[in-house]
Amino acid sequence: MRVVRLILLGLLAYIVSVVFLFPVAPIADYVKPRIKPVELSNVSGKLFSGQVGDVKYADDLLPLEFKNVTWKLAPATLLKGGAGANVTFEGYGGGGVAQVRGQINGDIIVSDADFNANAKELEVLLPGPVADFAGKITGRFSTVKLANNLLQTLEGQLNWDDAIIVTRLYGPEFAANLGKLNINIEPQDNAAHMITIKSAGGDLSLDGTVAMAGNGDYQTNLLLTPSANAPRQLVQTLQRMTRPDGGGRFKIQHSGNVNQGT
Numbered sequence: 001m002r003v004v005r006l007i008l009l010g011l012l013a014y015i016v017s018v019v020f021l022f023p024v025a026p027i028a029d030y031v032k033p034r035i036k037p038v039e040l041s042n043v044s045g046k047l048f049s050g051q052v053g054d055v056k057y058a059d060d061l062l063p064l065e066f067k068n069v070t071w072k073l074a075p076a077t078l079l080k081g082g083a084g085a086n087v088t089f090e091g092y093g094g095g096g097v098a099q100v101r102g103q104i105n106g107d108i109i110v111s112d113a114d115f116n117a118n119a120k121e122l123e124v125l126l127p128g129p130v131a132d133f134a135g136k137i138t139g140r141f142s143t144v145k146l147a148n149n150l151l152q153t154l155e156g157q158l159n160w161d162d163a164i165i166v167t168r169l170y171g172p173e174f175a176a177n178l179g180k181l182n183i184n185i186e187p188q189d190n191a192a193h194m195i196t197i198k199s200a201g202g203d204l205s206l207d208g209t210v211a212m213a214g215n216g217d218y219q220t221n222l223l224l225t226p227s228a229n230a231p232r233q234l235v236q237t238l239q240r241m242t243r244p245d246g247g248g249r250f251k252i253q254h255s256g257n258v259n260q261g262t
Contacts (some may be wrong), residue, residue: 039057062097085099220255
């Protein structure tokens with residue numbers, strides 16, 4: 001029995017040493033070709049904890065990039081049917097934290113994600129120089145689930161303080177002060193989501209929803225209400241888009257597909 005116990009202790013010590021001391025670079029070289037369109041560079045550290053200098057999501061629709069991504073294994077995730085790590089990251093003038101878990105079936109789940117960003121830094125995600133942003137963005141996503149590399153579930157909230165959009169889409173450049181903008185995202189059935197948008201305290205108040213289907217189809221229903229002090233150019237632009245109702249509100253309805261750029 002003493003020999004068996006010593007053998008088991010030796011195996012346990014070996015497993016622990018592998019987890020804590022095994023370099024992550026060889027594993028990263030194996031993983032990189034299998035996680036496209038995600039690209040990793042400057043990977044260092046051990047399997048238990050380490051750092052990726054640059055993480056890119058090389059997607060034409062929404063190319064994302066984060067710097068100084070660190071991880072530390074979270075053993076408790078084994079009880080949830082997978083293996084995961086607590087991560088930190090920097091990007092877009094801010095950064096954040098999250099827990100990332102890979103399930104046995106291949107699903108990827110991100111939970112308890114908190115982050116902040118400079119709205120100005122997010123302009124690079126636009127399809128060209130169509131607008132300028134100002135303000136500070138904070139967000140929290142309780143759940144993000146990917147299955148077969150497709151988004152299945154997204155639940156969380158975005159808050160944009162001192163939100164200002166300067167746009168050139170509708171003729172001469174003009175600024176829209178939205179005050180405080182809140183976006184709430186709730187999952188529905190069949191990978192669909194309901195996005196609720198509200199803003200207050202600026203030259204233009206927004207109130208409405210965007211219904212997003214699992215295949216990328218969306219339906220927008222928004223009410224835009226300019227304040228009494230709203231710039232004349234802003235009101236004129238809204239009048240070119242649609243007619244106001246009896247209360248001075250402008251109703252915007254639009255449908256399309258995000259995957260087709262419509």
